[in-house]
Amino acid sequence: MRVRSAEFKKRSAETARDPRRQAALQMLYDGLHKGRIAAAAATDNWEELRVKGRAIKWHTIRNLDYYLELLEERVVANGGKVYFANDDAEASEYVMGVARANDVKTVIKSKSMVSEEMGLNEAFEEAGIRPVETDLGEYIIQLANEPPYHLIAPAIHKTREEISDLIQQAAGGPREEDPKDLTKTARRLLREEFRTAEMGVSGVNFAVAETGSIALVTNEGNGRMVTSAPRVHVAIMGMEKVIPSMQDLSTMLRILIRSATGQRISSYVTIVNGPRKAPEEDGPDEFHLVIVNNGRENLLKDPQLREALLCIRCGACLNACPVYRKAGGHAYGWVYPGPIGAVITPVMSGKKRAKDLPFASTLCGACREVCPVSIDLPTLLLRLRSDLAEGKAAPGERSSVLMERLSFKIWRFGMLHASAFGLGGRIASAGMWPISRRGWLRRLPPPFSGWTSSRDFPRIAFRPFRARFRSRGGG
Ligand code: SF4
Structure with missing residues (x-):
């Protein structure tokens, strides 16, 4: 997917002026955010679960090589295939290879x-294969040809009228306005795809190393259809999604689901243990697990920033963030918006391209407070701001512009030399x-x-304070 994070200021200003998008963003706060608060309050051992979840993730990240190897071994023992992709291009190439080998015409996808x-849908289309998103939100944004707006509510920014137009275009027939009718129509269209697609592509909420299983959380049941109806199933995961055991899975599911939607448990939790085995009747003939690096190694290598790999993509920090709720998801310009996106996008895709994102925060700490694994997002954002100010960017990049660096050098010289400071003040005042x-x-x-984009700036006094102080008899 093309990174458009450099347009953050322009796109966030557009969203802030758009009353329809602002109304949708308020719904996130009133719905998902308040739901999470209620779910946490109703769970006696909530803080204990958070501590446990954080410990599980830290332990896994610190021993990532061990658990990824164990996962690979167990998936292969279950009859599946594992492919480690260093970047999005390698991952796409592998998935295309599987599709070509199976003469696939249509792929159904769950979130x-x-x-x-990876921009996988575009890659499928270029290869002449038809990708169909089956999560309702993803289906809507696929029809609109847009990227997701939120980690768990990808079409939250769309109004009912906009969705109605999109579904009508896809289905033909009379226009429907009632959400129930719209859902029924989408369901009817997708049913046919489930029945006929040759390949299913799913994400992975957690991969359990000890059993070689993957777990998927959905509310629509589409994940179960995608992983069991077609004859080939390809699951794609970031390498940080592995956890050690089934017992750990029960903790992680509890904190993920409550933080994401405020539910105690989602409608469906699907656990896949590889391809169908005799005498099972359901399930694919082939199961492939693609484990993707794609810049995660940059996080892993950094002793402080690696904390971002604890993220379980629940979206709670987005709903709590006052900046996300004004700027909206598309302003962040890549797959991951909100506070977590502001941390991982610059590291995974290049600080120069996303240099405004670490500054898109008031540092109020609401994200850290709601995060189920207590990631210290404000501190990570401050660290990235410091890197950018120091000019530390990815190899080959200079994050601060020459003029900025020069200005700070002049400022430093002035602060160290009183006469230069006085002279500089007079020149600036005259200018x-x-x-x-x-x-x-x-x-x-x-x-x-930038200083005057939202406020006026006072002209520097021609006579410095020290001169005036002395003229009034000061020492
Ligand atoms: S950083 Fe925390 S709150 Fe934000 S999506 Fe990740 S796990 Fe959820």
Whole structure:
């Protein structure tokens, strides 16, 4: 997927001015955020579960090589195949190879954020294969040809009228407005796809190393259909999705589902243990597990930023974040929006391309408070801000512009030398005089224009404070 994070300021300003999008974003707060608060309050040992979940994830991340190898061994023992992809291109190539080998014409998909990273739908289309999203939200945004807006509610920004138009275009027939009718129509269209598709592609909420199983959480049952109806199933996961045991899975599911939707348990939890074995009647003939790196190694290598790999993609930090709730999901310009996106996008896709994202936070701490694995997102954002200010970016990148670095060098020199500071103040004051009115500047020229984008700037006094202090008899 193309990274458009450099457009954050422009796109977030557009969303902030759009009343329809603002109404949808408020629904996230009133629905999912308040639901999560109620679910946590109704769980006696909620804090204990969070501590346990965090410990499970830290233990796995610290021993990632061991658990990934164990997972591979167990999946193969179950009759599946495992492929480790270093980047999105390698992962796509493998999936295309499986599709070609099985003469696939149509692929049904259940929700997978990693497949969004890979731009898998575009790759299928280029290969002449028809991808069909089966999660209702994903189906809507596929019809709209848009990326997801939220980690668990991809079409939350769409109004009922917009959805009605999209479904009518797909189904033909009379226009429907009632959400129940719209859902029924989508269900009828998707039923046929489930029946005929040759291959299913799913994401992975958790992969259990000790048993070689993958677990999927859905509310529509589409995940179960995608993983069992077609004759080939390909599951795609980021390498941080592995956990050690089934017992750990029960803890992780409890914190994931409550944090994501406020439910105690989702309608469906599907556990897949490889391809169909005799005498089983359901399930695919082939099972492939694609484990994707795609920049996660950059996080893993950094002793502080690797904490972001604890993320279980529940979306709670998005719903709690006052910036996400104004800027909206598309402003972040890549697959992962909100506070977690502001941390992982710059590291996974390049700090220069996403240099505004770590600053898209008030550092209020709401994200850390709601995170089921207590990721210290504000500290990670501060760390990235510091990297950017210091000019530390990915190899080959300079994150701060030359002018900015030069300005700070001049400023440092002035702060260390009183006479230079005084002279600099007089020069700046004289330079500001023609563009100021009654002692204030409305607009500073670049590279200082950011200072005046939302407030006026006072003209620097021509006589410095020390001179005035002395003239009034100060020491
Ligand atoms: S950072 Fe925490 S709250 Fe945000 S999506 Fe990940 S697990 Fe959920």
